[in-house]
Amino acid sequence: MSLAALEVLRFERPVLHVLDQALLPGEERWLAIRSLDELTEAIGSLRVRGAPLLGLCGAAGVALAAEVDAGEANLRLAAKRVGAVRPTAVELASGATACLRAVLAVPEMARAAAAWDFCAGYLERRRAEDLALATHGVAVMPRGDVLTHCNTGTLATGGVGTALGVIRAAFEAGRIERCYVTETRPLLQGARLTTWELLRSGIPAVLLPDAAAAALLFSGVVAAVITGADRIASNGDTANKVGTLGLALAAARVGVPFFVAAPTSTVDPGCASGGEIPIEFRAPEEVGGFGGQRWAPGGIAAWNPAFDVTPGELITGIITELGVVEPPYGERLAALTERGRWEGVHG
Incomplete structure (x- = not known):
């Protein structure tokens, strides 16, 4: 299938870049999110939204937190905090939890890098899943x-x-x-x-x-x-x-x-x-x-x-x-x- 996705999100350690959806269609502005506070504000104000995309943002919340403190207690707190911002969308919390599980499996000094790697892999899986879903839907x-x-x-x-x-x-x-x-x-x-x-x-x-x-x-x-x-x-x-x-x-x-x-x-x-x-x-x-x-x-x-x-x-x-x-x-x-x-x- 030749469908191509627009770019709306980029992981560039230590920054999450997202297209500000609150300004569309009048203005196409990208946000550079560097902290968990900035991320939770963007999610709560619907600058970034959509259940599957929120899953990616949940994972990014763990990555952003790991840049500050990669200790287990801090990462668990970060995953819980970001997952609670919009409670109906299950993928926001599950994305954060999946990233948390992955990074806790490696030594503390390697967790920040592992979190960003997880996010990149998550995005590639998401793109592949969307294409497969579209194929099944056409039928x-x-x-x-x-x-x-x-x-x-x-x-x-x-x-x-x-x-x-x-x-x-x-x-x-x-x-x-x-x-x-x-x-x-x-x-x-x-x-x-x-x-x-x-x-x-x-x-x-x-x-x-x-x-x-x-x-x-x-x-x-x-x-x-x-x-x-x-x-x-x-x-x-x-x-x-x-x-x-x-x-x-x-x-x-x-x-x-x-x-x-x-x-x-x-x-x-x-x-x-x-x-x-x-x-x-x-x-x-x-x-x-x-x-x-x-x-x-x-x-x-x-x-x-x-x-x-x-x-x-x-x-x-x-x-x-x-x-x-x-x-x-x-x-x-x-x-x-x-x-x-x-x-x-x-x-």
């Missing part, structure tokens, strides 16, 4: 236009993307003509980021308000919906950007297949169902305005979850780098994730 995508939510491309993974990687591969194969993109309120990751990536990929894009998505599905022009995931429970229940549940419900009502595309590292075998997934809530100010402009009166309360949970029964298939899992999930999903561990997919 199950129906012909016709597709609808997606939030951002699941290079900006979210460091590779060609998960759901957006499948869309890019399907477009290249002539299976889709255009991609409908929700704005993804309140921070507009679809309007700002996914459209930016689609335009760079040469894929015709149509932007719509989140509130219009159900009507679009009922119009009959969409052949499939595909999204990413931040955490998948062992029964197939999936946490993703808030608004995903509404798309899944509407798609089920009109008989449009609803796919989730995510690496096996997004599956949390310790989480039995969606009811156990911690949901991050963000500041009320995000709802009442954007980009320094405010349209709601001051002091108004807001209910602002960053994610919702889609029941596995509404998901047509979960597309991973190891293949596509169809319902019923449970044992089938467990078998795939176990295979991933055996083959070293999780690092």
